[in-house]
Amino acid sequence: MSPSVYLLVLTYNGREMVLACLESVMQSSYDNLHVVVIDNGGSDGTPEAVREAWGDRAEVLRIEHNVKFSRANNEGIRLALKCGADYVMLLNDDTVMAPETVSELVKAAESDPAIGFVGPKIYYWKPDDQIWFAGGLIFPARGTAAHIGIRERDHGQYDEPRDVDYITGCAMMGRCAMIERIGLLDPAYKAYYEDSDWCTRAARAGWRRVYVPSGRVWHKISASTGGQLTAYKVYHKLRSGFIFFRRYSRWYHLFTIPLFQIFDVVRVLLLVARGRVANTWNEKTASGADHE
Numbered sequence: 001m002s003p004s005v006y007l008l009v010l011t012y013n014g015r016e017m018v019l020a021c022l023e024s025v026m027q028s029s030y031d032n033l034h035v036v037v038i039d040n041g042g043s044d045g046t047p048e049a050v051r052e053a054w055g056d057r058a059e060v061l062r063i064e065h066n067v068k069f070s071r072a073n074n075e076g077i078r079l080a081l082k083c084g085a086d087y088v089m090l091l092n093d094d095t096v097m098a099p100e101t102v103s104e105l106v107k108a109a110e111s112d113p114a115i116g117f118v119g120p121k122i123y124y125w126k127p128d129d130q131i132w133f134a135g136g137l138i139f140p141a142r143g144t145a146a147h148i149g150i151r152e153r154d155h156g157q158y159d160e161p162r163d164v165d166y167i168t169g170c171a172m173m174g175r176c177a178m179i180e181r182i183g184l185l186d187p188a189y190k191a192y193y194e195d196s197d198w199c200t201r202a203a204r205a206g207w208r209r210v211y212v213p214s215g216r217v218w219h220k221i222s223a224s225t226g227g228q229l230t231a232y233k234v235y236h237k238l239r240s241g242f243i244f245f246r247r248y249s250r251w252y253h254l255f256t257i258p259l260f261q262i263f264d265v266v267r268v269l270l271l272v273a274r275g276r277v278a279n280t281w282n283e284k285t286a287s288g289a290d291h292e
Contacts, residue, residue, distance in 0.1 A: 002032040003087055003106055005173070006080035009035070010072050011093040013042040015049050017220070022050065022058060024096035030103045034085070035059065038076050041066035069169070070185035070194045077184055081176055089173040094220040095122075097171070101215040105173045108161060108212040116178040116207030117199055119167030120215030121158065129154045132219050135164035135211035138196060140249045143241060143257035145196050148211075164211045165203075169195035171217045178207050191232075193240035200248055 007025060011018040018037060025035055035058045037050050047060045061079065063072055073090055080088040087106060091097070097120070105118045122133035134149035135158070145166065149158050167173075172195060182201045185194050199209050245257060 002030065003110065004032050004034065004083075004085045005030065005087045005089060005102055005106060006034045006036060006076070006083070006085040007089045007091060007102065008038055008073060008076035008080070009091050009093050010038045010040055010069065010076070011042065011046055012040040012066060013044045013046070014093045015042075015044045015046045018046060018093040019049060019053060021091070021093050021095055022054060024098075025091070026054065026057060027099045028097075028102050029099045030106065033102055034080075034083075036061055036076050036079065038072050039063065040068075040072040068187070068190050070187040070189055073169075074184040074187070077179065081180065085176050087173050087175055088179065090169055090171070091217075092170045092219065095171060095217050096220075097218075098216040101171075101217060102173075104214040105212055108210060108214075109173065109175060112208065114206065114208050115175070115210050116182075116202040116205075117167045117172055117174050117209040118212050118215075119164075119172045119210075120217050121154075121211070121213040122168065122171060122217045122219050123154070124151075125218050125220040127153075128218055131158065132221070133168050133170065134158035134213065135162060136166035136168060136196070136199075138165040138200070140245065141253050141256045142260040143245045143249065143253070144260060145193070145241075145244075158211075159213050161213065162211050164209050166196045166199035167209055167211070169198075170219060171215075174198075174202075175207075178202060178205070181205060182207075188243055189240045191236040191240065193237075193244040197244055197247070200244075 009018055009021055037058055038061045039046050040063050047062055050058050050060055061076055063075060077088050101120050105120060109115045109118045124130045124132050131149040131152050131154050133147045136145060136147055138145045182205050186197050189197060202209060
């Protein structure tokens with residue numbers, strides 16, 4: 001039998017998005033897939049809608065209160081571990097995936113027992129050939145992390161698998177044997193950098209993180225703006241970045257990180273001046289159900 005995969009879709013008042021996501025998930029070619037929808041304290045009837053649409057093909061895990069991205073996904077990960085899953089996959093509710101994606105990720109992971117995390121090529125929703133993620137890099141001296149290939153049109157330039165620093169939590173698959181050793185997502189991160197932290201812990205324990213371009217996912221954000229940049233996102237990216245780089249940077253990076261952080265603050269202020277930062281505290285993002 002194929003390895004068991006538990007696919008977790010976290011959502012918060014995102015009924016229509018999660019139903020569209022599940023439409024693609026249910027077309028997966030993988031034959032040993034268990035789908036779990038985690039309702040993170042929502043009030044829009046998502047659990048009932050999922051049960052009506054998919055019956056017992058999708059399990060619903062209901063959390064009474066919004067506990068943010070890490071804590072909510074950890075509930076699903078614990079369930080997967082308890083049920084003896086071989087792999088667990090996190091998937092944003094605002095995505096759709098190609099039918100072969102899970103199969104390709106499992107095939108890549110099974111090729112080497114040292115591979116702990118794998119992740120697909122992720123495109124913007126529109127244009128659907130514009131790359132959002134082709135692997136992640138961490139720059140300790142700068143105090144930043146970045147997506148490879150972001151906003152580039154796909155001409156096959158990232159069609160080879162490669163080892164990377166991190167896999168985005170938007171769509172990432174982890175080996176359960178590894179998770180049992182390195183632990184779950186760290187809830188100290190309210191939003192952002194929880195995936196980088198998880199992958200860094202994996203790297204320090206000797207596990208590989210591999211980008212798998214034959215798996216494909218589309219993320220429903222706008223390539224022209226990179227998604228709605230809200231006050232919430234700016235604050236939590238800075239907060240979580242501080243936690244992450246305080247943990248993992250070397251002492252001499254204390255002299256270089258502030259320079260890059262000043263540059264980043266100036267960049268954000270320019271975006272505010274140009275009207276690119278929304279003057280809202282976006283509740284959808286605040287749920288931690290979205291991972292941009």
